[in-house]
Amino acid sequence: SQSVTVPQIMRRKGLQPIVALTAYNALMAGLVDPYADIILVGDSLAMVEHGMASTLEATLDLMILHGRSVMRSARQALVVVDLPFGSYEENPEQAFRSASRVLRETGCTAVKLEGGVAMRETIAFLTQRGVPVMAHIGLTPQSVMTLGGFKTQGRDRAAWSAIEADAVAVAEAGAFAVVLEGIVEPLAARITENIAIPTIGIGASARCDGQILVLEDMLGLTDRAPKFVRRFGALGDAAREAVRQYAEAVGARSFPADQETYLPKK
Numbered sequence: 001s002q003s004v005t006v007p008q009i010m011r012r013k014g015l016q017p018i019v020a021l022t023a024y025n026a027l028m029a030g031l032v033d034p035y036a037d038i039i040l041v042g043d044s045l046a047m048v049e050h051g052m053a054s055t056l057e058a059t060l061d062l063m064i065l066h067g068r069s070v071m072r073s074a075r076q077a078l079v080v081v082d083l084p085f086g087s088y089e090e091n092p093e094q095a096f097r098s099a100s101r102v103l104r105e106t107g108c109t110a111v112k113l114e115g116g117v118a119m120r121e122t123i124a125f126l127t128q129r130g131v132p133v134m135a136h137i138g139l140t141p142q143s144v145m146t147l148g149g150f151k152t153q154g155r156d157r158a159a160w161s162a163i164e165a166d167a168v169a170v171a172e173a174g175a176f177a178v179v180l181e182g183i184v185e186p187l188a189a190r191i192t193e194n195i196a197i198p199t200i201g202i203g204a205s206a207r208c209d210g211q212i213l214v215l216e217d218m219l220g221l222t223d224r225a226p227k228f229v230r231r232f233g234a235l236g237d238a239a240r241e242a243v244r245q246y247a248e249a250v251g252a253r254s255f256p257a258d259q260e261t262y263l264p265k266k
C-alpha cells in the first residue's frame, strides 16, 4: 500500500510539481513507483497494451485486472484507476457501484473519470461517500466520437469559457486533482491559477501543477506519439535490436553457448 495520500497531493498545489505516470502492470509499476507521486492505471491500456482501436473498448473487469497487477508492486506512489467508458456515465449510483468495485477489488486509492460540468453531480456523490476522484477534462479520449478525433482543445478562444467551467465544476464538486489533456498553454495557466485543486497536464504545457505521460510513450516503446510527448528513452529500438540479435544467434546455433547449457554431474 501506498504512502502518498490524497491530502498530500492536494497540498502540493503551487509548491512542488506532482510527478505522475501511467503503469498497466506489476513489472512497469515497479520501475515507476520510486520516482512517481501518482501511478495511473489509464484506460489507454486498451490501445497501448491490447491493440484496441480506442479506449472505448476497455471494460471494468479489464481495468480491475490491471489495477490488481499494479497494486502488487506499488509501495509508495498513490494509485489511481480509470473508470472505463460505460461504467459511470448513466448516473451517480452506477458510478459508485463501479468505483467501489475498483477500490475494493484492487486496493487502489482513487478513481479517475472523464467529464466536467456533466459529471459535477457524480463527482460530488462519490467524494461524499469516500471515493477520491481525479477528474479529466479538455481532450477526453472517451468522447473521441463526439470530438471528431484527438484534437487539441481551446485553440479557438471561444471554447475557453466552457473548458474553464468544467474545471471549476470538478473542483467545486470535490475532485482532489484534475487532468488537463490537450489544451493550449494560456488556458491551462488560467485554469491552474483559478481553481484550488492541482492540475496535472498532458499536452497542456508546463503551466500545470504536475505532469503525466503514458509510460510506453515516454520510454520510446510506442511507434507514434503526439507532439507533446518527450521520448526520455528509446526502449523500442533497444528491444527490436535485442530480438534481432537473438534470432541471428539461434539461426547460427551460437545460442545457447556452453555457459548457458546444463550438463549432468560427472
Ligand code: KIV
Pocket: 022, 040, 041, 042, 043, 044, 045, 082, 136, 179, 181, 202, 212, 213, 214
Ligand atoms: O488513460 C490514460 O493513460 C490517461 C492519461 C493519459 C491521463 O487518462
Ligand code: NA
Pocket: 042, 043, 044, 055, 082
Ligand atoms: Na484515460
